[in-house]
Amino acid sequence: xxxxxxxxxxxxxxxxxxxxxxxxxxxxxxxxxxxxxxxxxxxxxxxxxxxxxxxxxxxxxxxxxxxxxxxxxxxxxxxxxxxxxxxxxxxxxxxxxxxxxxxxxxxxxxxxxxxxxxxxxxxxxxxxxxxxxxxxxxxxxxxxxxxxxxxxxxxxxxxxxxxxxxxxxxxxxxxxxxxxxxxxxxxxxxxxxxxxxxxxxxxxxxxxxxxxxxxxxxxxxxxxxxxxxxxxxxxxxxxxxxxxxxxxxxxxxxxxxxxxxxxxxxxxxxxxxxxxxxxxxxxxxxxxxxxxxxxxxxxxxxxxxxxxxxxxxxxxxxxxxxxxxxxxxxxxxxxxxxxxxxxxxxxxxxxxxxxxxxxxxxxxxxxxxxxxxxxxxxxxxxxxxxxxxxxxxxxxxxxxxxxxxxxxxxxxxxxxxxxxxxxx
Numbered sequence: 001x002x003x004x005x006x007x008x009x010x011x012x013x014x015x016x017x018x019x020x021x022x023x024x025x026x027x028x029x030x031x032x033x034x035x036x037x038x039x040x041x042x043x044x045x046x047x048x049x050x051x052x053x054x055x056x057x058x059x060x061x062x063x064x065x066x067x068x069x070x071x072x073x074x075x076x077x078x079x080x081x082x083x084x085x086x087x088x089x090x091x092x093x094x095x096x097x098x099x100x101x102x103x104x105x106x107x108x109x110x111x112x113x114x115x116x117x118x119x120x121x122x123x124x125x126x127x128x129x130x131x132x133x134x135x136x137x138x139x140x141x142x143x144x145x146x147x148x149x150x151x152x153x154x155x156x157x158x159x160x161x162x163x164x165x166x167x168x169x170x171x172x173x174x175x176x177x178x179x180x181x182x183x184x185x186x187x188x189x190x191x192x193x194x195x196x197x198x199x200x201x202x203x204x205x206x207x208x209x210x211x212x213x214x215x216x217x218x219x220x221x222x223x224x225x226x227x228x229x230x231x232x233x234x235x236x237x238x239x240x241x242x243x244x245x246x247x248x249x250x251x252x253x254x255x256x257x258x259x260x261x262x263x264x265x266x267x268x269x270x271x272x273x274x275x276x277x278x279x280x281x282x283x284x285x286x287x288x289x290x291x292x293x294x295x296x297x298x299x300x301x302x303x304x305x306x307x308x309x310x311x312x313x314x315x316x317x318x319x320x321x322x323x324x325x326x327x328x329x330x331x332x333x334x335x336x337x338x339x340x341x342x343x344x345x346x347x348x349x350x351x352x353x354x355x356x357x358x359x360x361x362x363x364x365x366x367x368x369x370x371x372x373x374x375x376x377x378x379x380x381x382x383x384x385x386x387x388x389x390x391x392x393x394x395x396x397x398x399x400x401x402x403x404x405x406x407x408x409x410x411x412x413x414x415x416x417x418x419x420x421x422x423x424x
Contacts, residue, residue, distance in 0.1 A: 028163040034187040038180065039090050041080075043097025048104070051083075051091045056107040058088035061136065063114045063193035066121045067173040067186060071270065074262045078124040079173035084190040085111075092186060095128050096176070102129030109133055114197045116152045118220050126225065135221050136213075138193065141200040144213050146367030156192055159199045164188055207367075212407040216372075219405060231326075238279040245325035249317035250282040252326055257313040273297065273310065281314055334377065335384035345384070352383040355419035362415060374412045378402045382416055390420045 042051050055062065067080040081101065084090040095101065113132035115121055117139040125131065142150035149155075153164045168185040175182075204210040229235070233255035242248055255278060262269040277297020286292040289307045292314070293300065298307060335341075341349035359379060363370040370376070381402055387394035395417045399409045 026161065028157045028161055030163045030165070031188050031191060033184065034090060034191055036089050038183050038187055039092050041092050041094050041178065041183065043094040045098065048093065048098045048101075051088075051093060052104050052107045054088040055083060055085050055091070055104065058085035060086045061112040061114050061194060061197065062108055063190040063197075064121070064125070064130075064132075065115065065186070065189045065193070066124050068124055069172050069174040071170070071268050072172040073174050073268060074266050076124050078121075078128055080178065080186055081125070081128070081130070082186050082190045084193065086194070090187050090190060092183060096174075100129055105130035112136055114138060114193045116155075116193065122220070123225065132221055135217050136197050136201070137217055137220060138196050138200055140216055140220075140372075141197075141204060141213050143372050144209050144216070144368050145200060145203050145207060152189065155200075156196060159203075160192055160195055162192060209368075212405075215405040215407050219403075236278055237275040241279055242282050243328075245322075245328065246317065246320075247282040247285065248326045248328070249320055249324075250285065250314050251278055253313040253317040254278045254281060254310060257309065261309075281310065285318065286311065286314060335380050338380065341384075348384050351386065351419050351422070352380065354422055355379050355383050355416055358415040358419060359412060362411065366411070374399075374404060374408050375402075378404055379416070383419065386420045390417060392417050395420065 040047075042048050063082075063084040065082040066078040067082075068076050069079050070076065073079075078095045081093040081095060082090065083093070083104075093101065093104070108130075110133055113135045115132075115135055115137055118135055118137040122131075138152070138155060139150045142155050147155065147158065149158070153166050157163050165185060165188070168182045171182060173182075178186075201210065204213050231252075233252045236251055236255055239251065242251055254273070258269050258273045258278070262272045265272070274297050277295065280295045280297055281292065284291070284295055286295065289304070289311045292298050292307055292311050293302070298310065335348075336344060338349075338352060341352060356379065359374060360370055363373045366373065378399065382395070382398050387398050392413060396409050396413045399413055399416070404412070
């Protein structure tokens with residue numbers, strides 16, 4: 001009996017009520033409690049050793065999830081790690097009490113990890129010593145299988161017929177001790193991941209897409225950590241309003257000052273100073289703290305010391321020589337925005353239009369999102385700078401050079417070759 005079948009057999013996990021009419025789809029069954037109850041939070045080396053031993057002795061893949069404190073704390077560190085494996089049950093591990101989980105990661109080496117939206121959790125898991133050698137991403141599997149809604153709750157409901165309570169997804173997971181309802185929610189997040197993985201594998205196999213998914217999963221597992229973002233201050237919300245270089249320097253100074261304070265206090269930067277306030281100060285270039293106080297985001301509730309530190313950042317930007325002011329935009333590493341193609345290179349614009357139409361039609365036939373068939377950036381790059389004297393082989397080589405997987409190349413290369421060689 002699978003986990004899902006056991007859950008269905010346990011009437012304590014379901015709401016009461018009569019059966020629906022025959023012509024109405026059955027309502028999803030709410031999961032109210034983990035099968036073995038809420039596991040204790042593991043926050044000591046001795047308790048962690050027990051979890052490591054239990055999961056090393058377990059069988060089959062391991063379901064893994066992590067909770068962060070986005071919007072509350074600085075960075076994206078994990079504040080709770082949830083796991084489940086056949087033969088080991090579920091575990092809730094506190095990375096605050098056990099900051100080094102490399103021993104657990106090593107015990108699971110060679111085991112397939114099941115994650116939902118793996119790229120979101122892998123960076124924070126890597127920080128605490130947990131890196132999978134192989135994985136199955138249930139969100140990505142849902143995308144490839146053509147499900148219209150791929151959130152964990154929606155997938156569990158549509159595939160397995162159960163509903164998950166999602167009311168605690170955005171809480172402050174750095175809270176200690178963690179309230180029992182939050183722990184219940186966290187344990188339920190991995191309760192049926194193994195069953196979801198198995199059902200999605202069957203569906204992908206039925207659609208002839210299982211090898212595609214396996215290529216995607218391998219690419220995620222082997223991808224190196226993302227490099228630090230260059231000039232992250234340029235991503236301040238509302239940056240499009242800032243036109244002058246001096247104003248850009250104010251954004252940069254305020255953003256850097258805010259980041260230093262947030263890092264020191266271990267608090268989300270947005271709780272220190274909002275993006276909107278940074279943009280207002282950049283546009284106004286206030287002469288003193290009195291002028292700064294009049295701007296949105298710098299109201300009377302802000303203390304004098306805080307106002308002085310923000311004004312000091314503004315003053316630093318205002319005092320910079322012109323040679324040290326930021327440039328209006330980042331140098332583009334690829335082709336220009338598509339809206340400019342018709343003027344810059346009409347032939348390239350025609351290639352892109354043909355390629356987009358063909359890729360969109362193929363994605364619709366394959367019942368998967370266009371961006372999962374091939375990234376729009378890859379299509380733009382190949383169309384802007386196509387291989388000289390394009391051949392099917394050189395187009396395939398170009399796609400591979402931009403990181404396309406074998407299955408993507410197999411599906412898309414003929415379409416792009418046709419778009420690149422169409423008559424002008």
